[in-house]
Amino acid sequence: MLRACLRLLRPAGRTAFHTIHLADGLTRAQHRRGARAGPVAVACSRPHTQLLGAAGFVDVRETDLTPEFASVTRAWMESYDAHRPELEALLGRDTFVARQAERRSQLGAIEAGLLRRSMLVASRP
Amino acid sequence: MAPEGTKAERQTLDRFIARYGVGQNEATRAVELAVIGGDWGANGYTTLAQADVLGQVLGLEPGTRLLDLGSGRGWPGLYLAKRHGCTAVLSDLPVEALRAGAARARAEKVSGRVGSVLASARHLPFTPDSFDAIVHTDVLC
């Protein structure tokens, strides 16, 4: 997908994106726990800065957004709870409960230092 | 994104289709305003302040051609098009999400410069050099 993006951009065109990923240097067990607690697509092989470089992008910059990731995950949980009756009526009770449980385990993994979120910015040469 | 065609990828997509199928109401709007700071149908963790940073680093302005991959209902591509006056293509797989984005584009009177394309980010139906900027939020691993 990064290579495709490079092709679609005009020369000097730029990409900027947000992505959730596993922390560096995790043990196997931590890696498994982080991957289970994050969105399905999280188990990426290499850091994004490297993937972007390998795809041919230049001026690659990464900004850590993990503290905001934690606070936004918590905000989704709290705000859902605050509107529980209406949201249960809309989504069904099972979906509501499952979604909140996912958020709780994701927040646990962020706070344990397993899951991170970054902004990446890079340019086509 | 999970590896193409895997069970994990199909499951992810089914989840998103189910999510967008439910639609929005007063409660989801109130939640999104509280959490994200906007009401564009966001489905991830990109706040309004973070979307504004994306617009800034991408140097968006009238005439810029922006592509949003996995845009869902148009967050952040539709919002950025409205704010910066640029052109945007929203692309995703669940048709309900793109429909909601197109309706909002009409309501915001920007449908003349915001298009939707139903496509997988793995097989993008665009010609080379078509965009000045590409954005995606919480789509790619």
Ligand SMILES: C[S@@+](CC[C@H](N)C(=O)[O-])C[C@H]1O[C@@H](n2cnc3c(N)ncnc32)[C@H](O)[C@@H]1O
């Ligand atoms: C977490 S949501 C984020 C949506 C929106 N960008 C936001 O920030 O609110 C991830 C989005 O990626 C889309 N997506 C996942 N895999 C995709 C693929 N292979 N091609 C296109 N879109 C995909 C999903 O349908 C979903 O809308």
